[in-house]
Amino acid sequence: MRKVLLGLLVLAAVVLVLADRFGVRTAENKIGEQVAAQYNLQERPEVTIHGIPFLTQAIGGEYKHIEVAIGDWTEQGVTVSGVKVDMRGVSAPLSEVTKGNAANVTARTATASAVVPYDVIKKEAPKEVKRIGPKGDDLSVDMTGNVLGVPVNGTAVVQVKPTSKGIAVTPVSVGSNGAQQIPLALVKQQLTWVVPVADLPVGSRISEIQPTPDGLRVSATAENVRLNDLQQK
Known part of the structure; x- marks a missing residue:
């Protein structure tokens, strides 16, 4: 039993x-x-x-x-x-x-x-931007072309910030590879852009952004x- x-x-x-x-x-x-x-x-x-x-x-x-x-x-x-x-x-x-x-x-x-993949971010960027990658909490951007008529060939560090219109990308420093040094203020005028992703499915605005090898992880x-x-x- x-x-x-x-x-x-x-x-x-x-x-x-x-x-x-x-x-x-x-x-x-x-x-x-x-x-x-x-x-x-x-x-x-x-x-x-x-x-x-x-x-x-x-x-x-x-x-x-x-x-x-x-x-x-x-x-x-x-x-x-x-x-x-x-x-x-x-x-x-x-x-x-x-x-x-x-x-x-x-x-x-x-x-x-x-x-947000880097190719999506680059698609929204000015034509002078040739490559985008992570650099700590910021991004590293390779540039080639002209900024306000001045030839540029170098790398800029840009910060990313959530806004009501999307992810704002703004240069915080710029370096040149033998070309004429361009003031940061001028670079900001031409190399500042917005990736139009402001909200996610929960209906709330993006509040956190973290660069990763594959793109910007947002939440x-x-x-x-x-x-x-x-x-x-």
């Missing part, structure tokens, strides 16, 4: 684990479908619901941590890559999720992150976010 009871307990545990994993996959697919519909995405994003057991969270309608990997994101004709939304303290009533209704799905905080955080409010502009 003892062996029979032990066997039944093991079987029950296996069934519960399978039910838990099936439930989390179903919920992830439902949330992915909702996000795809909100943003008119061609592919359903990858959704990960953290925390075990899932069923306890689902029944209570409260999830500690949900990640949504959207992929590419386009704003004002500029496409960024690796877009992810990290949601904490998600309230999603089971009845709403099963019906595919996102009206009452909210997150205490939602942080979106993405990478934005919003509080008390409704899934229905995450509209692509």
Whole structure:
């Protein structure tokens, strides 16, 4: 009898684990479908619901941590890559999720992150800019051409800053490779530009920018976010 009871307990545990994993996959697919519909995405994003057991969270309608990997994101004709939304303290009533209704799905905080590739930044830059790469918290820019009629061939260090219009790129120092030295004030007049990416999917303005080997990693955080409010502009 003892062996029979032990066997039944093991079987029950296996069934519960399978039910838990099936439930989390179903919920992830439902949330992915909702996000795809909100943003008119061609592919359903990858959704990960953290925390075990899932069923306890689902029944209570409260999830500690949900990640949504959207992929590419386009704003004002500029496409960024690796877009992810990290949601904490998600309230999603089971009845709403099963019906595919996102009206009452909210997150205490939602942080979106993405990478703005350097070729995207260069595309928006003046024609004198030939190469862009990371340099600490700033960027290094190789320049060749003319600045206000003066030949230039050198490297400038530019800073990046989030603004209401997008990512502002402004020279902070400039050096020449044997060409005439140009005052920084003149360089700023011609080699200052804006990459028109100001907001991310959470509907909040970019607040952090960090240069990486692949591009600028940007992030934005919003509080008390409704899934229905995450509209692509």
